[in-house]
Amino acid sequence: MIKIILNGACGHMGRVVAEIAEADQETEIVAGVDAFGEAYSHFPIYRSWDQVREEADAIIDFSTAAAVDALIAYGTERQIPMVVCTTGLSEDQVGNLKEAARKVAVLRSGNMSLGVNLLVKLLKQAAKTLIPNGFEPEVIEAHHNRKIDAPSGTAIMLADSVNEGADGKYHYTYGRADRREKRDPDEIGISSIRGGTIVGIHNVMFAGQDEVIEFKHTAYSRAIFAKGAVSAAKFLVGKAPALYDMSNVIDDQLG
Numbered sequence: 001m002i003k004i005i006l007n008g009a010c011g012h013m014g015r016v017v018a019e020i021a022e023a024d025q026e027t028e029i030v031a032g033v034d035a036f037g038e039a040y041s042h043f044p045i046y047r048s049w050d051q052v053r054e055e056a057d058a059i060i061d062f063s064t065a066a067a068v069d070a071l072i073a074y075g076t077e078r079q080i081p082m083v084v085c086t087t088g089l090s091e092d093q094v095g096n097l098k099e100a101a102r103k104v105a106v107l108r109s110g111n112m113s114l115g116v117n118l119l120v121k122l123l124k125q126a127a128k129t130l131i132p133n134g135f136e137p138e139v140i141e142a143h144h145n146r147k148i149d150a151p152s153g154t155a156i157m158l159a160d161s162v163n164e165g166a167d168g169k170y171h172y173t174y175g176r177a178d179r180r181e182k183r184d185p186d187e188i189g190i191s192s193i194r195g196g197t198i199v200g201i202h203n204v205m206f207a208g209q210d211e212v213i214e215f216k217h218t219a220y221s222r223a224i225f226a227k228g229a230v231s232a233a234k235f236l237v238g239k240a241p242a243l244y245d246m247s248n249v250i251d252d253q254l255g
Contacts, residue, residue, distance in 0.1 A: 044229025
């Protein structure tokens, strides 16, 4: 049984991760950490890391950027692999994670969905074939009406994958309402839609002469991110110190 400490245990994603881990016969949440503190019937929750006494094989983090520094310190000191799902980290925090990865296994991804991360791999390969043949890439993303940032981190991740497959030739354009000119052949347009309760829709379009190829991912529940995080935690156990991402988890599952 893989024992997990859950950082951000009282948040919405923390609750979903707890449910997914509980249903997985290979994992167990042994403790949670959350500054707001709240009792669960099946594992204790602490307000700070210095209160934690449970032994663990991995840490899953769905908290806030402000809570990540203490997590890094705790995981590094105790040599516990960390799955860091929190976004919006500062450059210093990203640097601290890279430094921690020299001492303990760390996995960080802008999106924990296995489907999205498989799409990232596919887009890189598609771009290598389609871009030299005149196809022009665009990214469209849609989220619920409470999301305050645009474009989404996943949209940027998908655009980065296309750009990497195209040897970095593109710059990004966020909306075109303020200009009247033809499409720049060296740009990837990234458009955002907000409304309703959409969990997440990402569509990458390659528009060519007389044909269009589209790659689309739709998230119907936040459970897909929790499932990916639990899979990542199981992957990290026993791994050598390094900075991993979800592509490593996919490669491991494919054998």
